[in-house]
Amino acid sequence: MIASTGLTETVLRERAEAFQLYPEHHDIWVTLEGIDLHLAELIEGEQSPELKEARAQARGREEKYFKLVEKYTPLAVQAAALREWVPVLRRAVESLPATCRYHDETHPHGTWREACCDTGVPAQRRALAEKALDALASGA
Template sequence: MTKQTAEELQAQRAQLIASTGMTETVLRERAAAFQLYPEHPEAWSAVEGIDYLLNGDEGSADLDEARALAARWEGKYFELVEKYTPLAAQAVAVRRWLPVLRRAVEALPAKCLYHGDPTPSTGGWRWSEACCDTGMPARRRALAEEALNALMEEATV
Protein backbone atom coordinates (compact mmCIF):
# COMPACT_ATOMS: atom_id res chain seq x y z
CA MET A 1 0.00 0.00 0.00
CA THR A 2 1.39 3.38 -1.01
CA LYS A 3 0.80 6.36 1.26
CA GLN A 4 0.89 9.89 -0.02
CA THR A 5 0.61 13.17 1.79
CA ALA A 6 -2.10 15.68 1.03
CA GLU A 7 0.46 17.90 -0.72
CA GLU A 8 1.55 15.02 -2.96
CA LEU A 9 -2.07 14.23 -3.81
CA GLN A 10 -2.77 17.88 -4.65
CA ALA A 11 0.33 18.00 -6.87
CA GLN A 12 -0.76 14.79 -8.63
CA ARG A 13 -4.28 16.23 -9.04
CA ALA A 14 -2.90 19.44 -10.59
CA GLN A 15 -0.70 17.39 -12.93
CA LEU A 16 -3.67 15.28 -14.07
CA ILE A 17 -5.77 18.36 -14.78
CA ALA A 18 -2.89 20.02 -16.65
CA SER A 19 -2.40 16.87 -18.75
CA THR A 20 -5.88 17.32 -20.22
CA GLY A 21 -5.09 20.80 -21.53
CA MET A 22 -8.23 22.20 -19.90
CA THR A 23 -8.97 24.15 -16.78
CA GLU A 24 -10.58 22.34 -13.88
CA THR A 25 -13.87 24.15 -14.48
CA VAL A 26 -14.01 23.20 -18.16
CA LEU A 27 -13.01 19.63 -17.35
CA ARG A 28 -15.72 19.40 -14.67
CA GLU A 29 -18.39 20.84 -17.01
CA ARG A 30 -17.45 18.53 -19.85
CA ALA A 31 -17.43 15.52 -17.52
CA ALA A 32 -20.88 16.47 -16.20
CA ALA A 33 -22.15 16.70 -19.79
CA PHE A 34 -20.40 13.44 -20.81
CA GLN A 35 -18.38 15.31 -23.43
CA LEU A 36 -14.85 14.32 -22.49
CA TYR A 37 -12.35 13.33 -25.15
CA PRO A 38 -11.56 9.60 -25.18
CA GLU A 39 -8.26 10.09 -23.33
CA HIS A 40 -9.72 12.26 -20.53
CA PRO A 41 -12.22 10.04 -18.62
CA GLU A 42 -9.39 8.20 -16.85
CA ALA A 43 -7.78 11.48 -15.78
CA TRP A 44 -11.12 12.82 -14.57
CA SER A 45 -11.82 9.61 -12.65
CA ALA A 46 -8.42 9.90 -10.98
CA VAL A 47 -9.10 13.56 -10.09
CA GLU A 48 -12.42 12.57 -8.51
CA GLY A 49 -10.67 9.80 -6.57
CA ILE A 50 -8.04 12.24 -5.28
CA ASP A 51 -10.79 14.69 -4.30
CA TYR A 52 -12.47 11.92 -2.34
CA LEU A 53 -9.24 11.06 -0.57
CA LEU A 54 -8.50 14.70 0.21
CA ASN A 55 -12.00 15.37 1.56
CA GLY A 56 -12.16 12.17 3.58
CA ASP A 57 -15.37 10.96 5.17
CA GLU A 58 -16.45 14.35 6.49
CA GLY A 59 -16.80 15.82 2.98
CA SER A 60 -18.79 12.89 1.64
CA ALA A 61 -21.75 13.51 3.97
CA ASP A 62 -21.93 17.13 2.81
CA LEU A 63 -21.58 16.02 -0.79
CA ASP A 64 -24.35 13.44 -0.40
CA GLU A 65 -26.60 16.03 1.22
CA ALA A 66 -25.88 18.53 -1.56
CA ARG A 67 -26.61 15.92 -4.23
CA ALA A 68 -29.89 14.96 -2.54
CA LEU A 69 -30.89 18.62 -2.34
CA ALA A 70 -29.98 19.14 -6.00
CA ALA A 71 -32.04 16.10 -6.99
CA ARG A 72 -35.06 17.43 -5.09
CA TRP A 73 -34.74 20.84 -6.75
CA GLU A 74 -34.32 19.24 -10.15
CA GLY A 75 -37.46 17.17 -9.59
CA LYS A 76 -39.38 20.26 -8.51
CA TYR A 77 -38.12 22.19 -11.53
CA PHE A 78 -39.31 19.56 -14.01
CA GLU A 79 -42.61 19.25 -12.16
CA LEU A 80 -43.18 23.00 -12.54
CA VAL A 81 -42.12 22.94 -16.19
CA GLU A 82 -44.57 20.15 -16.94
CA LYS A 83 -47.31 21.91 -15.01
CA TYR A 84 -46.98 25.39 -16.49
CA THR A 85 -45.74 24.78 -20.04
CA PRO A 86 -49.18 23.70 -21.33
CA LEU A 87 -50.74 26.78 -19.70
CA ALA A 88 -48.17 29.05 -21.31
CA ALA A 89 -48.74 27.39 -24.69
CA GLN A 90 -52.50 27.87 -24.28
CA ALA A 91 -52.04 31.55 -23.40
CA VAL A 92 -49.90 32.08 -26.51
CA ALA A 93 -52.50 30.30 -28.65
CA VAL A 94 -55.30 32.39 -27.18
CA ARG A 95 -53.41 35.64 -27.82
CA ARG A 96 -52.62 34.48 -31.34
CA TRP A 97 -56.15 33.47 -32.30
CA LEU A 98 -58.16 36.19 -30.54
CA PRO A 99 -58.01 38.62 -33.50
CA VAL A 100 -59.12 35.85 -35.87
CA LEU A 101 -62.03 34.95 -33.62
CA ARG A 102 -62.92 38.62 -33.24
CA ARG A 103 -63.14 39.04 -37.05
CA ALA A 104 -65.26 35.88 -37.35
CA VAL A 105 -67.66 37.12 -34.68
CA GLU A 106 -67.90 40.54 -36.31
CA ALA A 107 -69.07 38.81 -39.51
CA LEU A 108 -72.27 37.75 -37.72
CA PRO A 109 -75.18 40.20 -37.77
CA ALA A 110 -75.48 42.40 -34.68
CA LYS A 111 -79.30 42.61 -34.77
CA CYS A 112 -82.23 40.46 -35.73
CA LEU A 113 -83.42 41.16 -39.28
CA TYR A 114 -87.04 41.50 -38.10
CA HIS A 115 -86.97 42.53 -34.46
CA GLY A 116 -83.68 44.42 -34.16
CA ASP A 117 -82.80 43.60 -30.55
CA PRO A 118 -80.61 40.47 -30.12
CA THR A 119 -81.32 40.12 -26.38
CA PRO A 120 -83.47 37.19 -25.37
CA SER A 121 -86.94 37.58 -24.02
CA THR A 122 -87.05 37.80 -20.23
CA GLY A 123 -90.10 35.70 -19.60
CA GLY A 124 -91.14 32.13 -20.19
CA TRP A 125 -89.11 29.19 -21.30
CA ARG A 126 -87.29 31.08 -24.07
CA TRP A 127 -85.18 33.24 -21.74
CA SER A 128 -81.86 32.00 -23.21
CA GLU A 129 -82.92 32.01 -26.86
CA ALA A 130 -83.12 34.80 -29.41
CA CYS A 131 -86.35 36.47 -30.42
CA CYS A 132 -86.77 34.20 -33.49
CA ASP A 133 -84.79 32.06 -35.95
CA THR A 134 -83.44 35.08 -37.77
CA GLY A 135 -82.29 36.52 -34.44
CA MET A 136 -80.17 33.45 -33.57
CA PRO A 137 -76.99 34.67 -35.38
CA ALA A 138 -77.28 37.99 -33.53
CA ARG A 139 -77.72 36.18 -30.20
CA ARG A 140 -74.75 33.95 -30.98
CA ARG A 141 -72.69 37.03 -31.79
CA ALA A 142 -73.59 38.61 -28.45
CA LEU A 143 -72.63 35.43 -26.55
CA ALA A 144 -69.39 35.06 -28.55
CA GLU A 145 -68.45 38.68 -27.84
CA GLU A 146 -68.94 38.08 -24.10
CA ALA A 147 -66.71 35.00 -24.30
CA LEU A 148 -64.04 36.85 -26.31
CA ASN A 149 -64.03 39.74 -23.83
CA ALA A 150 -63.55 37.27 -20.98
CA LEU A 151 -60.68 35.57 -22.87
CA MET A 152 -59.03 38.91 -23.56
CA GLU A 153 -59.16 39.77 -19.87
CA GLU A 154 -57.52 36.42 -19.00
CA ALA A 155 -54.86 36.87 -21.68
CA THR A 156 -53.85 40.28 -20.33
CA VAL A 157 -53.56 39.04 -16.74
Protein backbone atom coordinates (compact mmCIF):
# COMPACT_ATOMS: atom_id res chain seq x y z
CA MET A 1 0.00 0.00 0.00
CA ILE A 2 2.79 2.41 0.90
CA ALA A 3 4.61 1.69 -2.35
CA SER A 4 1.50 2.70 -4.32
CA THR A 5 1.87 6.27 -2.99
CA GLY A 6 5.42 6.58 -4.29
CA LEU A 7 6.52 7.72 -0.82
CA THR A 8 8.45 6.04 1.95
CA GLU A 9 6.73 5.25 5.22
CA THR A 10 8.70 8.02 6.95
CA VAL A 11 7.69 10.66 4.38
CA LEU A 12 4.09 9.45 4.46
CA ARG A 13 4.06 9.70 8.27
CA GLU A 14 5.61 13.20 8.23
CA ARG A 15 3.15 14.47 5.66
CA ALA A 16 0.24 12.94 7.56
CA GLU A 17 1.36 14.68 10.75
CA ALA A 18 1.60 17.97 8.84
CA PHE A 19 -1.79 17.41 7.11
CA GLN A 20 -0.11 17.52 3.67
CA LEU A 21 -1.44 14.37 2.04
CA TYR A 22 -3.50 13.98 -1.11
CA PRO A 23 -6.92 12.44 -0.34
CA GLU A 24 -5.95 9.06 -1.80
CA HIS A 25 -2.71 9.01 0.22
CA HIS A 26 -4.64 10.02 3.34
CA ASP A 27 -6.99 7.06 2.84
CA ILE A 28 -3.99 4.73 2.64
CA TRP A 29 -2.44 6.29 5.75
CA VAL A 30 -5.69 5.93 7.74
CA THR A 31 -5.97 2.29 6.63
CA LEU A 32 -2.38 1.59 7.68
CA GLU A 33 -2.92 3.25 11.05
CA GLY A 34 -6.02 1.12 11.59
CA ILE A 35 -4.17 -2.06 10.69
CA ASP A 36 -1.31 -1.14 13.02
CA LEU A 37 -3.76 -0.37 15.81
CA HIS A 38 -5.56 -3.69 15.43
CA LEU A 39 -2.31 -5.62 15.23
CA ALA A 40 -1.06 -3.90 18.37
CA GLU A 41 -4.27 -4.80 20.16
CA LEU A 42 -3.99 -8.43 19.07
CA ILE A 43 -0.31 -8.78 19.79
CA GLU A 44 -0.13 -6.68 22.97
CA GLY A 45 3.61 -6.23 22.71
CA GLU A 46 4.41 -9.78 21.59
CA GLN A 47 5.00 -10.30 17.88
CA SER A 48 4.25 -13.63 16.31
CA PRO A 49 6.81 -15.14 13.94
CA GLU A 50 4.28 -14.82 11.11
CA LEU A 51 3.93 -11.06 11.70
CA LYS A 52 7.70 -10.62 11.85
CA GLU A 53 8.01 -12.51 8.57
CA ALA A 54 5.22 -10.47 6.94
CA ARG A 55 6.83 -7.19 8.01
CA ALA A 56 10.23 -8.33 6.71
CA GLN A 57 8.66 -9.31 3.37
CA ALA A 58 6.86 -5.95 3.15
CA ARG A 59 10.10 -4.07 3.82
CA GLY A 60 11.87 -6.18 1.21
CA ARG A 61 9.18 -5.50 -1.40
CA GLU A 62 9.29 -1.77 -0.65
CA GLU A 63 13.08 -1.71 -1.03
CA LYS A 64 12.86 -3.62 -4.33
CA TYR A 65 10.22 -1.19 -5.61
CA PHE A 66 12.36 1.88 -4.91
CA LYS A 67 15.46 0.20 -6.39
CA LEU A 68 13.50 -0.51 -9.58
CA VAL A 69 12.25 3.08 -9.74
CA GLU A 70 15.81 4.36 -9.38
CA LYS A 71 17.12 1.83 -11.91
CA TYR A 72 14.59 2.67 -14.60
CA THR A 73 14.72 6.43 -14.08
CA PRO A 74 18.18 7.18 -15.44
CA LEU A 75 19.92 10.46 -14.75
CA ALA A 76 19.43 11.55 -18.36
CA VAL A 77 15.64 11.35 -17.93
CA GLN A 78 15.83 13.26 -14.67
CA ALA A 79 18.03 15.93 -16.26
CA ALA A 80 15.64 16.26 -19.22
CA ALA A 81 12.71 16.71 -16.85
CA LEU A 82 14.66 19.34 -14.95
CA ARG A 83 15.50 21.20 -18.18
CA GLU A 84 11.82 21.10 -19.08
CA TRP A 85 10.63 22.49 -15.75
CA VAL A 86 13.29 25.16 -15.07
CA PRO A 87 11.75 27.64 -17.58
CA VAL A 88 8.30 27.04 -16.11
CA LEU A 89 9.61 27.64 -12.59
CA ARG A 90 11.50 30.71 -13.78
CA ARG A 91 8.29 32.20 -15.27
CA ALA A 92 6.48 31.53 -11.98
CA VAL A 93 9.25 33.22 -10.00
CA GLU A 94 9.18 36.19 -12.37
CA SER A 95 5.54 36.77 -11.41
CA LEU A 96 6.75 37.81 -7.94
CA PRO A 97 7.66 41.48 -7.50
CA ALA A 98 11.36 42.29 -7.89
CA THR A 99 11.34 45.12 -5.35
CA CYS A 100 9.34 46.26 -2.39
CA ARG A 101 6.57 48.76 -3.18
CA TYR A 102 7.85 51.08 -0.46
CA HIS A 103 11.62 50.49 -0.35
CA ASP A 104 14.28 50.06 -3.00
CA GLU A 105 16.03 47.35 -1.02
CA THR A 106 14.54 44.22 0.47
CA HIS A 107 17.22 43.43 3.02
CA PRO A 108 15.95 42.93 6.57
CA HIS A 109 16.33 45.79 9.04
CA GLY A 110 16.87 43.47 12.00
CA THR A 111 17.53 39.87 12.87
CA TRP A 112 13.89 38.91 13.27
CA ARG A 113 12.67 40.09 9.85
CA GLU A 114 12.82 38.24 6.56
CA ALA A 115 12.76 41.44 4.48
CA CYS A 116 12.50 45.21 4.81
CA CYS A 117 8.75 44.96 5.52
CA ASP A 118 5.81 42.67 4.76
CA THR A 119 5.58 43.90 1.17
CA GLY A 120 9.29 43.22 0.68
CA VAL A 121 8.98 39.52 1.58
CA PRO A 122 7.87 38.40 -1.94
CA ALA A 123 10.79 40.30 -3.48
CA GLN A 124 13.22 38.71 -1.02
CA ARG A 125 11.82 35.27 -1.75
CA ARG A 126 12.04 35.95 -5.50
CA ALA A 127 15.75 36.70 -5.13
CA LEU A 128 16.29 33.46 -3.19
CA ALA A 129 14.29 31.45 -5.73
CA GLU A 130 16.27 32.95 -8.63
CA LYS A 131 19.53 31.92 -6.95
CA ALA A 132 18.18 28.38 -6.47
CA LEU A 133 17.04 28.18 -10.11
CA ASP A 134 20.42 29.43 -11.31
CA ALA A 135 22.09 26.70 -9.25
CA LEU A 136 19.72 24.07 -10.68
CA ALA A 137 20.24 25.27 -14.24
CA SER A 138 24.02 25.25 -13.91
CA GLY A 139 23.93 21.70 -12.51
CA ALA A 140 21.60 20.39 -15.23
